[in-house]
Amino acid sequence: MQVHISVLIITHNSAHEIGPCLDTLAQHTRVPYEIIVVDNASADDTMDAIRRSGSLRLVTNTTNVGFAAAVNQATRLAGGRYLLLLNPDTQVHEGAIDRLVAFLDSHPSVGICAPRVLAVDGCLRHNCFAFETPWSFFWFGVGVGPLHRVRRWMLRRTNWNIAADTPQTVEAVTGAVMLVRRELFEQLGGLDERFFMYCEDGDFCYRAHQQGWKTMLVPDAVVTHVRGASTPPDTPLLNGMIGAYLLASRYHYTQKYWGQVAVVVLRLANATVGALFLLVSRLLIDKTARANVSRYGRLLWGTPALRKEVKQ
Numbered sequence: 001m002q003v004h005i006s007v008l009i010i011t012h013n014s015a016h017e018i019g020p021c022l023d024t025l026a027q028h029t030r031v032p033y034e035i036i037v038v039d040n041a042s043a044d045d046t047m048d049a050i051r052r053s054g055s056l057r058l059v060t061n062t063t064n065v066g067f068a069a070a071v072n073q074a075t076r077l078a079g080g081r082y083l084l085l086l087n088p089d090t091q092v093h094e095g096a097i098d099r100l101v102a103f104l105d106s107h108p109s110v111g112i113c114a115p116r117v118l119a120v121d122g123c124l125r126h127n128c129f130a131f132e133t134p135w136s137f138f139w140f141g142v143g144v145g146p147l148h149r150v151r152r153w154m155l156r157r158t159n160w161n162i163a164a165d166t167p168q169t170v171e172a173v174t175g176a177v178m179l180v181r182r183e184l185f186e187q188l189g190g191l192d193e194r195f196f197m198y199c200e201d202g203d204f205c206y207r208a209h210q211q212g213w214k215t216m217l218v219p220d221a222v223v224t225h226v227r228g229a230s231t232p233p234d235t236p237l238l239n240g241m242i243g244a245y246l247l248a249s250r251y252h253y254t255q256k257y258w259g260q261v262a263v264v265v266l267r268l269a270n271a272t273v274g275a276l277f278l279l280v281s282r283l284l285i286d287k288t289a290r291a292n293v294s295r296y297g298r299l300l301w302g303t304p305a306l307r308k309e310v311k312q
Helices: 018-028 045-050 069-077 096-107 134-142 147-154 184-185 198-212 243-258 260-281 286-303
Strands: 006-011 035-041 056-059 083-085 090-092 110-118 168-170 177-181 216-223
Touching: 006 018, 006 069, 006 096, 006 286, 018 035, 018 090, 035 045, 035 069, 045 056, 045 110, 056 069, 069 090, 083 096, 083 184, 096 110, 096 177, 096 216, 110 198, 134 184, 134 260, 147 184, 147 286, 177 184, 198 216, 198 243
Parallel strands: 006 035, 006 083, 035 056, 110 216
Antiparallel strands: 083 177, 090 216, 110 177, 168 216
């Protein structure tokens, strides 16, 4: 049987999520596919859960090499003409993958497509976004609390509507679930492994755009995403993601496209806002609020450098 798509799943402490992910994929997908799982040194029962889930190809890393490197690792083993990047904490709805494949089959100028993504409560998730800039990185980093309303005015408006029922051209989609033409993936040399975690998806979509490929949102394909399911508790978050890794990736992205001066300016801006949050935290009476604001301030003040693992 010819393999149409290779499903690439990267796990790390995903014991509770990988089973439902693989089950829904099997239940709701008709197009021929193969599954390649790369486990990034899980310390829980992820391996046992994977082995109970039927036929797939499993690669186990002794260290966490990061998301981008693991996806590239899986791709080297893949035989499909399309590559489906799928997070282990997703659940595929009926016909979702088949519709994505059919869409790429009928739209040769589209290199990347993504489904409509829902939260576990059925609400829409924003899985598409504008190409990032140092300006957007700054406002997404500091635009919390009373600054949230200001952020909406400071960022460029996009012309797509994620609630629309017709396919739309967007700029970038998240790597939680996206279907990519293999020829495009090979043309771009895969994901940039200097991103350990986060921003590799936006970078990939931007490079595809530079080569003339379109990225589109396909709303009649639906996937549920339990975002951040494997994030350790009490981890400092930024925009719902692990803050230290997110900042490091944003600095690398900025350096890649705008240079070192832009990185220095962005880091100083984040550090300044972080210092303000630390000062404000001392004025708060509520202990929980004080701890949260202080944690957020320390994260921005620390402005982590490009980590060694990001550069590998």
